[in-house]
Amino acid sequence: GVGESAEQKNIIVTLNAVTESSGNDFIKPADGNIFALAEFTIENNSDKEINISSLLSFEGYQDGYSTSTSFSALTAKDGAEQLDGTIAAGKKMKGVIGYEIPSTYSELEINVQLDVLSNKKITFVYKK
Numbered sequence: 001g002v003g004e005s006a007e008q009k010n011i012i013v014t015l016n017a018v019t020e021s022s023g024n025d026f027i028k029p030a031d032g033n034i035f036a037l038a039e040f041t042i043e044n045n046s047d048k049e050i051n052i053s054s055l056l057s058f059e060g061y062q063d064g065y066s067t068s069t070s071f072s073a074l075t076a077k078d079g080a081e082q083l084d085g086t087i088a089a090g091k092k093m094k095g096v097i098g099y100e101i102p103s104t105y106s107e108l109e110i111n112v113q114l115d116v117l118s119n120k121k122i123t124f125v126y127k128k
Contacts, residue, residue, distance in 0.1 A: 010046040035073035061109040073098025
């Protein structure tokens, strides 16, 4: 859940917050939907750099149904940094993964796969 951390191969992933947004003046979710924005911090305590991809490293499920990341959700939140890039050894990255989901959702599950060649995942569950 929110505030919890998990470690895999000297990499610590923390779910900092989940916030909801109805968009802004220019970008809004479809009727009946909201933007759910999950903010993560990833700490690379290993001895080599790692690559993070919002498309390949994160997998979302809303009430058990697969949901795709939403670039619109990220764009609607001013100043939000997407979780994409390289993290050098000993450094951190903070960013947001956004989803467009029904406003009536009760649970958002996000699986983080730090190594796309492995099937090991870290699972975070946010209950509304």
